[in-house]
Amino acid sequence: MEILGHLLDGFLVAFEPLNLLLVVIGVAVGLFIGAMPGLGSVNGVAILLPMTFLVPPTSAVIFLAAIYYGAMYGGAISSIMLGIPGASTAVATTFDGRPMALKGLADKALIAAALASFFGGTISILLFTGFAPALAHVALDFGDPEIFALMLLAFATFVGLGGDDIPKTIFSICIGLVFSSVGMDIISGEPRLVFFDIIGFMHGINFLVLAIGIYGIGEMMWTIEVTRGNPKMSEAVVTVERTVSALRELLSTWKTALMGSVLGFFVGILPAAGATPGSLMAYGVAKMTSRKPEEFGKGEVAGVVAPEAANNAASTGAMLPMLTLGIPGSPTTAILLGGMVIWGLTPGPRLFLDETEFVWGLTASLYAANLFAVVINICFIPVFLWMLKMPFTVLAPIIFVLCLVGGYAPTQDMHDIWLMLGFGVGGYLLRKLDYPLAPAVLAIVLGPIAEPALRQSLMISNGDFSIFVTRPISGPITIIAIILIFLPVFQFIRKRSKKNAEAGSI
Amino acid sequence: MRRAELVTAVLMAAFSIYLMWKSAELEVGWVPDEGPGGGAWPFWLAAVMLACTVWIIINWFRKSTAPAQSTARYMDSYAMNMFLLVGGGLFVMIGLVHFIGMYGAIPIFLVYYLRILGRHSWTLTLSTSIGAPVVVFFFFDIAMRIDLPKGYLEPLFFPLYDIFL
Structure with a gap:
């Protein structure tokens, strides 16, 4: 009952005219960003975060959360119409969405994606409202060893579930953590890693410099290279009659949508995993449990419903550890977390006690964002289709300009702009060689929390690392993290022994 | 692509060694009553980076990753x-x-x-x-x-x- 009271207060915050306006703008911007190939929620949030210094922190987070949300809806649009995922979170949507569009059922796929997203969003926000306060309550007892164990879990998730090359993933995590330690050593107060004695490094490397460099400049260059001219777009016929019949057919997929939502939510909660693995897993499970698995990949509507419900649910799920534990559940929430620190909010379980207005305002605004997203999405399908035709040579320079001014705003130092360009170019070159970059962005946000937690823990234990395994809460978390790190090794050994067995049988 | 993979790994290894050396300007070991020194965290992370680059180079010789096999131009x-x-x-x-x-x-x-x-x-x-x-x-x-x-x-x-x- 207490939760309902809080939620009601939250709605009062969410429905303040400024916040409501920001939700609507955020959702529309998010839909656009999500729909553009190569741009996803993480790019949008990274590039636009500096623009939110204009409004109070609560409104700023509400705006960014709305972008995050809208982008999850928007990603499906280009997956279906162009066959290129609008964001990595919508990769699974191309598997069946594109074949549907090629069969002339683009309108049905778009509506299925929008409604599945709405369904996933709704279920996950309900779960969020139920789980968040309880988890925050438990987390109040967390000490430094527990916090460090959670960090370890976040990085381990990338190694175990990220699916990228393992040494390159670990490399990316470590380089992000090292960059986060540039500047001043908090405990001894000495300057640290001031490269070539350049004074600009004294204030450290702001996470936004790395995030905008990688997601604004590096990703854009990568997208320009990969898309090479404009891809072919499918036609969509939208009529009321067709919409109604599509709706009727969708009703039969509610089980798939429910499975996708719940699965997506819980995968989203896992630190660092986020919406991409969530939607891929939901697609896999939907195919496995379907009565006609052979139809998947050829334009089965359930194949659009499952990943779309899951990626929206996961984006809400990712907010849960960010708000309750101070550990982001996805790269986008990592940037939101960094933003919260800039705005003077301390992430972690105390938020639920000290900043109730912020927490519940944000929660309530998620409900609002979800509703607006589905309405705007369905009503403006033709507008989004028209915008998809916008040439990249117009969008790209505008984004570069936004990166330039946005990168300057937080620290107001030209040194950071040059650094941003360096990170962008470096990120682009590494990305071409399959180095994953999201772990580095997550690491630079988490570094300033992880390092003191590790050092304090070691001070408590006098340098004994067993402190992380022997404490009742940090123990299991550390063990899960270690298992996740070694997961790919187990898979490798299994594959190899299978291969040997096959070779033996011949 | 194959050559770029190796060159990048070697450059990154050199960068890791530079980071280790730079971190070692601060105390890397244990400071009594203070815990690990200020340089320990970046030093050991850079050491892990170095280990990763060695791993990447080994993978390059074994041709077990996509960029190490690819014959496509890194930059066409x-x-x-x-x-x-x-x-x-x-x-x-x-x-x-x-x-x-x-x-x-x-x-x-x-x-x-x-x-x-x-x-x-x-x-x-x-x-x-x-x-x-x-x-x-x-x-x-x-x-x-x-x-x-x-x-x-x-x-x-x-x-x-x-x-x-």
């Missing part, structure tokens, strides 16, 4: 052109900010990109190149009071400051 002519034109454009734009400020550099960059790289009409080019800095000015300098660099163009803005600030 399209990628190289794009890299030089876009990256170079950004480099020049940021360089110009030091002299003529954001409001001089942004329109020049937009005209370069839209007209020369994008081959768009002059109407679109000019409306964007003039519109964007105006929006940026009102958003940053006026609404957020973040003073963007103006370089030698600063005097031109005095009348605007008088009106809006």
